[in-house]
Amino acid sequence: MGWPYDGNLWRDNAKPAQLQYAAIAKAISEFEPLTMFAHPGEPAEVAREMLKDAPNVTVVELEIEDGWTRDWGPSCVAKDDSATGKRVVAGVHWDYDCYGGLLKKKLGLPTMMPSWEKDYNAGRALLEMNGLEVFEAPIHLEGGSIHSDGQGTLMCTEECLLHASRNPHLGKEGIEKVLKDYLGLEKIIWFWRGIMGDDGVVNGHVDNFCCFVRPGVVLLAWTDDKDDPQYEVSMDAYERLSNTTDAKGRKLEIIKLPRPPPLFRTFKEANGLAEGYIEKGYVPRIAGERLPSTYINHYCANGGVVVPQFGGVAAEADKRALEIIQEAYGPDYKVVGVSSREVVLNAGNIHCITQQHPAAW
Template structure:
């Protein structure tokens, strides 16, 4: 394999052509009795994104009318019929990359439902090709099981991920760490992989990085932490802090780490919900931030203040982070950015 293609994955904060998202599928829900509440949660998110940029909503044919009733009146929202099993487009959709001339292509990773946790996944594995065909964008087929939520890039050659996810034997059991790094360099044009050990406790995606860390800018990283030694995330975040303290990025810079205090712990049916302020999403001129209503602890307010300080030119648009979290994910997990097309 050559070192990499001529494509580079742009960072999420660059200008978007549009956002892509999938409408929820009742048959795949953990709590199908919450169907209407989840649809309302998705609708609120879709309309929040539409305040900033166009958004295309992938819908199963049988759900078209229901989705249209929720979001179809907004001129920035387009419904597109693409069959899918589940609604986490960050993970089964294409990863957009750009060549030296500014032309887009889309990486079609293999998808196996987070290590074969949920059946079936054949429709989800076909979503990326369907989207790229519709958009008329070149498809790059990668022989690697990978979900978009497991990676984040700085746009200057550095990618961050977790060993818990990418090295998990339920993804690519026949590939070594070096093999996986080679594929990431080849398809995303990156030069350096930063390997954190683990994501947040209880994350059923096996430690997706988009719940614990993301780049705020080249050389600057947001990391969700806790100061409570009794919390199971304490050891995880302390370990990740040590790794980052000893790691430089692709340009040789020491990474500036900005600590984001985690939301208070919430459990549902004896299971810890994967609450994360890091699971926000960049949009044109703004950030869509999940908040969790914990006014007593004040963590929502601190997260809003911190992000506004880091991104003074962006509007922080909050959204109810509890609306869909019982289904296993949040704002970033549902969305996929399409970078701006060449002029």
């Protein structure tokens, strides 16, 4: 994980977000060791203080600009070494440009933040500090825009990967080739769009919309409300999933996971960011805009699943989501919920702020 600290991105100088990041980190650390990367200086000092009662969490200083470790962090790949019989792990370092920031500036579109060089470099540093081979992928990509079953199948959205700001020079076929070459894929399932509310600067990451529980089984964000724009998008994805197979030729079991009722940014939340943040080049946050709230954006740990909870009008949906996810993962996993509204205010959630790596590290 990466510690949040920028008051231009997180309201009230990131204090509410830091509380929820700490709670999420502690929940995950009940199942596996966790490293919290924190920018040197005050951010690292605050992180150490807030996580001092979590013995399974290690704070490591690293220059970063934002806490979306899923997106700027590397994606690990592995293979079995026939000579030694051991698993060999390496990492793919994406050409991260903060959600198409390079072209968005040229196109006059809002960007998440004015710079992302530290995050780009941090993605490589995570691999180098652990002595792993680095594969530099020639594609602008965020880790949250792809989701794989680990057996040759990957899901993504046209809304994101084919967005004009990402890789227009590659086209759909070129993007597929890069992903297959670097991730060892055999099949890519394309969705039309992602979750409603995620169509701004992030452009519909799949990890907010659909995920593998295990090979052959997916959770899909859902609503039965035909007046909600989400209905058409989710129905389209359901039909695509129903009419395809995975890389191994299996029909997919589709588990519908209802979204919470529509949640919106409050006036207080919109006005809690640093003065002049828009003029500095950060994405505008508008009161009344719909939040990309979903339970798909959870983190699956070793023996546990940490799930977003939104509270308030979403309390019943929160409870039902935990039940559905527990049933989906089965008795070998303990499902726990953690409040994460502060995270979704910045267009992501628990999966977005984490990045798992093999124990071979």
